[in-house]
Amino acid sequence: MHSQGPGRPSTVFAYAAMIFLLLPLLAVVPVSFTSKRYLSMPEGNWSLRHYQELIEGPEWLGSIWTSFSIGLAAAALSTFLAILFSVGIWYRQSALTRPLVALVLLPMAVPPIISALVLYFFETRTSLYDTLGGVVVAHTVMAVPYAVVTLMVALSQVDRRLELASRNMGASLWQTTVWIVLPNIKFGILSAAFLSFILSWEEISVTLFVTSTEIITLPRRIWSGLRENIDPVIAAISVLLIVVTMAAVAVKLAVEGRSPLRRA
Amino acid sequence: MDRRKVLEWTVFVAPLPVLLAVSYLLPLLGLFHWSVTEPSPGLGNYVRILVDPDIHAIMGRTLRICLLATVVSVMVAYLLAYHWVFGPLWRRRFIEICVLIPFWISVLIRAFGWLIVLRPKGLINDGLMAAHLISEPLTLVRNDLGVVIGMVHFMIPFAIFPIVSVMRQIDPRIPAAARGMGAGPIRRFVEVFLPLSMPGVIGAFFIVFVFTLGFFITPSILGGGRVVMLAEYIFTQMSQTADWGLGSALSVVLLLFVSAMIWLLSKLTRVETLIG
Numbered sequence: 366m367h368s369q370g371p372g373r374p375s376t377v378f379a380y381a382a383m384i385f386l387l388l389p390l391l392a393v394v395p396v397s398f399t400s401k402r403y404l405s406m407p408e409g410n411w412s413l414r415h416y417q418e419l420i421e422g423p424e425w426l427g428s429i430w431t432s433f434s435i436g437l438a439a440a441a442l443s444t445f446l447a448i449l450f451s452v453g454i455w456y457r458q459s460a461l462t463r464p465l466v467a468l469v470l471l472p473m474a475v476p477p478i479i480s481a482l483v484l485y486f487f488e489t490r491t492s493l494y495d496t497l498g499g500v501v502v503a504h505t506v507m508a509v510p511y512a513v514v515t516l517m518v519a520l521s522q523v524d525r526r527l528e529l530a531s532r533n534m535g536a537s538l539w540q541t542t543v544w545i546v547l548p549n550i551k552f553g554i555l556s557a558a559f560l561s562f563i564l565s566w567e568e569i570s571v572t573l574f575v576t577s578t579e580i581i582t583l584p585r586r587i588w589s590g591l592r593e594n595i596d597p598v599i600a601a602i603s604v605l606l607i608v609v610t611m612a613a614v615a616v617k618l619a620v621e622g623r624s625p626l627r628r629a
Numbered sequence: 630m631d632r633r634k635v636l637e638w639t640v641f642v643a644p645l646p647v648l649l650a651v652s653y654l655l656p657l658l659g660l661f662h663w664s665v666t667e668p669s670p671g672l673g674n675y676v677r678i679l680v681d682p683d684i685h686a687i688m689g690r691t692l693r694i695c696l697l698a699t700v701v702s703v704m705v706a707y708l709l710a711y712h713w714v715f716g717p718l719w720r721r722r723f724i725e726i727c728v729l730i731p732f733w734i735s736v737l738i739r740a741f742g743w744l745i746v747l748r749p750k751g752l753i754n755d756g757l758m759a760a761h762l763i764s765e766p767l768t769l770v771r772n773d774l775g776v777v778i779g780m781v782h783f784m785i786p787f788a789i790f791p792i793v794s795v796m797r798q799i800d801p802r803i804p805a806a807a808r809g810m811g812a813g814p815i816r817r818f819v820e821v822f823l824p825l826s827m828p829g830v831i832g833a834f835f836i837v838f839v840f841t842l843g844f845f846i847t848p849s850i851l852g853g854g855r856v857v858m859l860a861e862y863i864f865t866q867m868s869q870t871a872d873w874g875l876g877s878a879l880s881v882v883l884l885l886f887v888s889a890m891i892w893l894l895s896k897l898t899r900v901e902t903l904i905g
Contacts, residue, residue, distance in 0.1 A: 371712050372814070379712040379720075382705045383727040386785065389742025390731060392752055396745055404745065406755070446645040453641025465646050472653060476843020476887060478860040479660070479880045482867060486656040506652055509645065538637045567735040569846055574867075587737045591850055595744070603738045610733050 390607055397600035404595050415601040424586065425602065432566055432583040435497065439504035440562035446505070447512035447557055452546055455520045456528065456538070466513075473510035477570040480507060485574040495579045503575045504565035511564060512557035519553025520546075552620065559617055660877045667874030674878035684862075684879075691859040694773055694848075695841040698780035703833045705781065706788030710829070713789070714796045732786035740850040743779050744770060747851075771853035779847040787840060788833040795829030828898040835894040839887050859883060 371379070399405050400412035419425050450469060454462055472480050484503045485494075493499030523546065531541040547554065569584040576585060583602070590599045664674055678684055713724045731739060746752045747769035754766040769775055799822070807821045845860035852858070857865075859879065866876035 370715055370717065375708060376712070376716075376720075379708055379716075379724070382709055382785075383724060385705075386727040386731050386782065389739055389746055389782065390734065392745045393738070393742050405750070406752075446648065449641050450645040453638060456641070457638055461642075465642065468646050468649055468654060471649065471657075474887075474891065475657075476839075476860065476883060478843050478845055478863050479657075479884055480653075482660060482863070482876070482880055483653055483656045485867070486659055487652045490656075502652060506649065509649075513645075538641075563733065567737075569735075569737060570844070573864075584735060584737055587735075587741070588846075591737065591741060591744070595741075599741060600745070603741055606738060607730075607734060611730060614729060614733050 393600050393603045393607070396597060397604045399597055399600075401597070404597055404600070415597045416605075418598050419601050419605070422598075424581075425583075425598065428581050428583045428586045431497075431580060435500050435504060435580075435582060436562045436566040438501045439508060439565035440558045442501065443505040443509040443512045443561040444554060444558040447509055447516050448547070448554065451513050451516040451520055452542055454517070455523075455546075469513055470510045472507055473514075481571045481574040484571050488575045494575060495577045497580060499575055500572060500580055500582065503571050504568050505561075507568060507571055508561040508564040511560050515557040515560060516550065516553050519550040519556075523549045555620065556617070559613070563613070660880055663873055664878035664881050667877065668872075674874045675882075677875060678878060678882060687857060687859055687862050690773075690856070691842065694776055694780070694856070694858060695838060698777045698784065698841050699834060699838040701777065702781045702784040702788045702837050703792075703830060706785050706792055706833060707826075707830060709785070710789050710792035710796055713793055728786045728789055731782065736783060736844075736846050737850070739782060740779055740847050743775065743782065743851060747775055747778065770851055771855050773856055775851040775853075776848050776856050776858075779851040780841055783844075783847055784837045784840060788837050791832040791836060792826065792829035795832070796826050799825045831898050832894065835890055835897075839890050842887060843883060 398411045399407045400410040488494040488499045527545050531545045572582055572585050713721050749766040757763045804817050804821050807817045848858045849861050863876050863879050866872045
């Protein structure tokens, strides 16, 4: 079977599946160039008016900026906390390690709707509700398990004798961390930060619960647009996001030199 | 460890668990508490879940749609994983592009894309009408079909990773041996390759099923308020009806069900093999 490779009927189905995966992303492109006010195919009348609206309307630019700054802050916070935690765990295993790791990974296993409720209850009781800081904290909680997993994988490939050598030569734990451990996991750190940024940038379930009128992230604005009247501006912003995402993934693959499929 | 070392270790390890204990674990326990205290102390909310036919209908629909979406996602993912592992190089590259790009793109944009394709004046209906194959637009969205399509599209990448991981660990000499002993391609697949790849299929099934149960963005956009599933129902209980007791109790039920599924997965297959 393997020497021959997959047969013809199964190849046809595989291509159909690939078209299925790309179809909704490709369909957005022509709609974003329509000259009409409502969602439609351009039908010969191509126009950039919806892109213009995107650039000129203060709401969309404001939301892009809000999401971008929240994403940077959440990525920085979650990467920093994840580094401390996973390096600490890597230095010394204890009876506490397993329950602590389970606690840290909890938000990854719990359904998003429940995480949203949990963070809503937390933020309404700490006056973080509907504030910039509140969204950063909520996004950090949601992204940090992925950052920890990424860093633990990176650390599992570091030679433990490096730490012992550094400690034997009199370096403190902080010196060892900064000069020995962190340089050895720098790609893991970049990866964790990238993943945290993307998770925050796209986060919607939790954001719906912890914001109301003050903080409108980009996904939240898209969500309202989709629920009320569907404006072709959403198609324009979708095309921009698809292009940016493709570029970011290309950079990520170039930096790491492998895709999650190949690692699998 | 002497005291100074313990202190150093604590400075590293403590901050993240402390943050999560305060912001996540405590309110999660609070959810259990509210489910038996709001609006009045007792098991009233759970009794309501047991007897209310509307809630049963929502749970039945959730299970039906999630199971269907899971089975279809895993089948398509199996096909793509098979081609990814055994297909020619350029096909593998193309599959990678088709899987990874949607994987990284926002769930909202993916749902929006399906809206454009499936709605009454969308790509598919316009195409079929122009070809005179139909005279009335088909209802492809704001119903179960639209929700299942959107969910399958979202879940395929998540299902491919564990299946690819297990398929790559299969020793190619085993199917080759079956071939040497005279088994035809169908028999080699059904009796040798499929059973060997089952841990990946089981893993993918549970991962996708658990994920679909709790997610509400795709169902609320593609269901358009007509296909209300458990997560969206909890959302409305909390944000519109303000029935926190019932919303909390339903969350607890969902959480217990999901935990049972994850436990079952850990019993059925070794989780490490799925990560590879």
